[in-house]
Amino acid sequence: MDRHAEAKLRYEQLKTALADDRKVRKKTSRARIIGLVVVGAWVIVPAASWRVDVESARQPEFFRTPTPHEAHLLSLPRGAAEGAANAREWEAASLRAIDFPLSPGSAYQEIGLFPPAPSQALGLRLRIPRGQRLHLDVRMEDGDRLPLFVDLYRAAPDSLLGGEAGDTRRPAFLVGEAMEAGGWVFDSPETGQYVVRLQPREGDGGRFGISARVGAPWQFPVAGAGEIDIGSVFGDSRDGGRREHHGVDIFMPRGTPVLAAAAGRVTSVDTTDIGGRVVWQREAEGRHAIYYAHLDRALVRDGQQLEAGDTVGLVGNTGNARTTPPHLHFGAYRRGAVDPWDLILPIPPQAPEVVVDLGGLGANGNVSEEGVRLRRGPSTRGSILGELDTESSFRVMGGAGEWYRVVFQGGMSGFLHSRYVVLATPGGTQPSNQQ
Structure with missing residues (x-):
C-alpha cells in the first residue's frame, strides 16, 4: 500500500471513529444556551451562540501520523462491541476538555486524580504572548507509571471563551505526546489562547501532578535580580x-x-x-x-x-x-x-503550592452554604461560572493552592475554595463562615 493510500485509510478510520460524535453535534450545530445555573448535580454552561465544526476540527492532514491520543482512540471498540460505551465516554471527555477548558492563569500547579471510571480529561486554557514560552511539567504520583496523553491546541480568536459570542470552532491541534513524567516547552509564534489537554488511557487512573507556567523562554541571567x-x-x-x-x-x-x-x-x-x-x-x-x-x-x-x-x-x-x-x-x-x-522577561511566575487536604481526592462533596461561587480559575479573579446551593453535588478531583477542582455529573468542572467544601469522607476540609 503506497503512502497516499495509507493516509486515506487512516482518514477513513478516524471518520468512522468519530461518527457517533458527528451525529450528535450536527443536530445541534447551532445552539443558544442562556445563563448558567448549578442546581443539584447539574451545570448549564454560559450564554453563547456556538457552532462546532467537527469536520474541519477533527480531520487530520493526509500525511500526518496519528498522535498517541488518536491512535488510542482508534484502538477502542466501536458500535455495539463490548466496551464501546466506555470508549464513547472516554471520547466525550476528551472533547469536553478542549471545548470547555478551565482558565488557571499564567501559573498553575495541581495535584489531581484521574479515576478509572467514569473517564475524565483535564483542559487548561492559557494565554501565551508571542515569543513567550509555555513550560509544562507532568508527573504521576504515588509511583504510578501509566502514561498520560498531553495535547496542545490553538484556540481560534472567536472561540467560546475567547471573546464575543458568535460562531465558534473547536481549537486546532498543534502537538501531542504520551508522557509518564517529564516536561516540554512551547514557544508561541503569535499571541493567542492555547488549550492543554491531559487524559489517561481508557480504563486507567491514578494521581498526577501538573505544573504550567507562561513566561520568557530564557532564565533571568543574574541570581536574585529582576x-x-x-x-x-x-x-x-x-x-x-x-x-x-x-x-x-x-x-x-x-x-x-x-x-x-x-x-x-x-x-x-x-x-x-x-x-x-x-x-x-x-x-x-x-x-x-x-x-x-x-x-x-x-x-x-x-x-x-x-x-x-x-x-x-x-x-x-x-x-x-x-x-x-x-x-x-x-x-x-x-x-x-x-x-x-x-x-528574559517576564520571569515565569511561580504557582501557589498545593495546600488543600488531598485525602479527599475522588470523594463526593457539597458546599457549606448557599451562593458559593464556582469559578473558572483557582482564585477570586477567576471568572464566575455560577453559584451553588447546598444541594449541589460534585466530586473533588484536584487541588490547586487553596482551591479544589470539582467535577459535576455530566462532566462540567470548575474551582471552589476549600473553606466551603464539605467532603463526604472523614478528614475532609471543614467549612468556615468567611467568604
Whole structure:
C-alpha cells in the first residue's frame, strides 16, 4: 500500500471513529444556551451562540501520523462491541476538555486524580504572548507509571471563551505526546489562547501532578535580580550618540552569580578593552549567540556545556565599565544584535503550592452554604461560572493552592475554595463562615 493510500485509510478510520460524535453535534450545530445555573448535580454552561465544526476540527492532514491520543482512540471498540460505551465516554471527555477548558492563569500547579471510571480529561486554557514560552511539567504520583496523553491546541480568536459570542470552532491541534513524567516547552509564534489537554488511557487512573507556567523562554541571567535591576536597555545612546547600546545592563553587587540564560556551549572566554572579562555562549537550539560582559570573574571554560541556571561567572565592572557600579551587560545576537528583553522577561511566575487536604481526592462533596461561587480559575479573579446551593453535588478531583477542582455529573468542572467544601469522607476540609 503506497503512502497516499495509507493516509486515506487512516482518514477513513478516524471518520468512522468519530461518527457517533458527528451525529450528535450536527443536530445541534447551532445552539443558544442562556445563563448558567448549578442546581443539584447539574451545570448549564454560559450564554453563547456556538457552532462546532467537527469536520474541519477533527480531520487530520493526509500525511500526518496519528498522535498517541488518536491512535488510542482508534484502538477502542466501536458500535455495539463490548466496551464501546466506555470508549464513547472516554471520547466525550476528551472533547469536553478542549471545548470547555478551565482558565488557571499564567501559573498553575495541581495535584489531581484521574479515576478509572467514569473517564475524565483535564483542559487548561492559557494565554501565551508571542515569543513567550509555555513550560509544562507532568508527573504521576504515588509511583504510578501509566502514561498520560498531553495535547496542545490553538484556540481560534472567536472561540467560546475567547471573546464575543458568535460562531465558534473547536481549537486546532498543534502537538501531542504520551508522557509518564517529564516536561516540554512551547514557544508561541503569535499571541493567542492555547488549550492543554491531559487524559489517561481508557480504563486507567491514578494521581498526577501538573505544573504550567507562561513566561520568557530564557532564565533571568543574574541570581536574585529582576526587571527592577535593569538600569540600561537596548538602544540607549553610547559615546555621545556615536553608537547604541546592544544589550541590557543588570545592576547587582559585585560577586553576584551570573547564570546561563539558556542551555548551550561556551564558545569563548576572553578579556577585551570594552567588555572586560567576557563569555560567549551558543544557545543549544542554535538560534542565538549569548554575551555576558564586565564579569569580575569567569567561571567557565571554552567548549563547556551549560544548562540554564549554571553559574557562568560573577558580576563585576571590568572593561569600559570601571567607572560604573558593578553590573552584567547581557546581549543576544541573531544575524546581528537583538533586544534580549523579551527573551528574559517576564520571569515565569511561580504557582501557589498545593495546600488543600488531598485525602479527599475522588470523594463526593457539597458546599457549606448557599451562593458559593464556582469559578473558572483557582482564585477570586477567576471568572464566575455560577453559584451553588447546598444541594449541589460534585466530586473533588484536584487541588490547586487553596482551591479544589470539582467535577459535576455530566462532566462540567470548575474551582471552589476549600473553606466551603464539605467532603463526604472523614478528614475532609471543614467549612468556615468567611467568604
